[in-house]
Amino acid sequence: xxxxxxGGAGYIGSHTVYALLEQDPNCTVIVADNLSTGHRRAVHxxxxxxxxxxxxRAALDELFAQEQVEGVIHFAASSxxxxxxxxxxxxxxxxxxxxxxxxxxxxxxxxxxxxxxxTAAVYGEPQNIPIREDDPTIPTNCYGETKLAVxxxxxxxxxxxxxxxxxxxxxxxxxxxxxxxxxxVHNPETHLVPVxxxxxxxxxxxxxVFGEDYxxxxxxxxxDYIHVTDLADAHILALKYxxxxxxxxxFNLGNGVGFTVKEVIEVAKDVTAHEIPVTTAPRRAGDPAxxxxxxxxxxxxxxxxxxxDSLTTIVETxxxxxxxxxxxx
Ligand code: UFG
Numbered sequence: 001x002x003x004x005x006x007g008g009a010g011y012i013g014s015h016t017v018y019a020l021l022e023q024d025p026n027c028t029v030i031v032a033d034n035l036s037t038g039h040r041r042a043v044h045x046x047x048x049x050x051x052x053x054x055x056x057r058a059a060l061d062e063l064f065a066q067e068q069v070e071g072v073i074h075f076a077a078s079s080x081x082x083x084x085x086x087x088x089x090x091x092x093x094x095x096x097x098x099x100x101x102x103x104x105x106x107x108x109x110x111x112x113x114x115x116x117x118x119t120a121a122v123y124g125e126p127q128n129i130p131i132r133e134d135d136p137t138i139p140t141n142c143y144g145e146t147k148l149a150v151x152x153x154x155x156x157x158x159x160x161x162x163x164x165x166x167x168x169x170x171x172x173x174x175x176x177x178x179x180x181x182x183x184x185v186h187n188p189e190t191h192l193v194p195v196x197x198x199x200x201x202x203x204x205x206x207x208x209v210f211g212e213d214y215x216x217x218x219x220x221x222x223x224d225y226i227h228v229t230d231l232a233d234a235h236i237l238a239l240k241y242x243x244x245x246x247x248x249x250x251f252n253l254g255n256g257v258g259f260t261v262k263e264v265i266e267v268a269k270d271v272t273a274h275e276i277p278v279t280t281a282p283r284r285a286g287d288p289a290x291x292x293x294x295x296x297x298x299x300x301x302x303x304x305x306x307x308x309d310s311l312t313t314i315v316e317t318x319x320x321x322x323x324x325x326x327x328x329x
Contacts, residue, residue: 002028007075009038019232041329054098064109071113084143095146107161113242118167122148130294141286166238171224171254175314176321183321185328196268206277210284220261222290224254227308237302254293
């Protein structure tokens with residue numbers, strides 16, 4: 001039986017494919033990706049690759065007819081918070097529309113398990129820190145809204161189609177595979193860690209800090225950074241949980257420790273031994289002041305335990321990737 005990783009050529013998807021094959025070199029991993037933001041060279045050489053768009057029902061039906069798929073790990077989505085505010089309909093079409101077609105094809109092919117890539121952005125401005133899964137979900141951006149809509153769709157589809165799901169709400173994914181073979185490549189890049197590392201790489205003169213007047217210890221936003229390989233492991237555990245009869249559920253994934261934007265920049269200075277000039281810019285629309293996870297539920301129910309939980313290690317692995325691949329793949 002095979003595991004289908006949809007969006008397996010993207011950042012978190014490609015790391016999950018590596019982790020699947022590292023943990024079980026004999027497992028069959030199939031990657032489906034339309035390569036709109038993913039990279040063919042990020043796909044593990046031992047994975048079978050389908051260049052396929054999840055809006056294409058006929059192509060999905062064909063894939064499910066060809067392969068014995070037991071479970072799906074679904075990453076394919078538009079995932080830029082800022083862009084989602086400018087192109088909300090595109091986000092609904094890609095994230096809700098694409099996933100609807102995927103679920104229809106799964107139901108028709110009798111594929112029962114799906115691990116869905118959700119986000120901390122479903123919470124919006126949190127009412128409690130650390131955030132728990134049963135805290136209110138009031139997204140402040142369209143990206144989070146579409147991911148929450150998919151979570152709700154999964155809950156409805158579950159009963160009707162005998163589908164089991166786990167939705168994983170990631171906090172801030174960062175870092176790169178320990179081997180240095182794959183890492184984060186977005187174009188344009190907007191995420192803090194890779195943006196900061198563009199300075200020592202000679203790609204930008206400095207970093208704009210979006211807002212210094214937040215109610216945090218140094219006035220900049222606080223985020224919970226989580227290593228991409230730890231996220232990958234959680235997907236594998238979630239699939240095992242479903243295969244073992246676990247009930248459908250949602251889980252936060254973070255380290256439970258918040259770092260300010262300025263603290264991240266300080267760590268990057270130490271790791272790279274390079275100056276990182278900073279300028280203050282206005283707040284970015286839709287940014288909550290603090291996002292820090294309680295991942296107790298993932299730890300106790302899934303048995304998840306992050307291995308790369310220091311921010312220094314996260315930035316070191318990211319730097320190893322970026323300094324050796326300044327232009328990406
Ligand atoms: N930031 C800057 N300057 C930059 C880039 C980012 O100051 O050049 C700040 C942001 O304003 C924010 C923090 O750094 O306060 C982190 O920003 P990122 O863009 O790296 O990450 P976000 O927290 O905005 O979003 C990420 C993912 C989303 C996910 C969210 C959940 O990109 O998909 O985490 O926390 F929804």
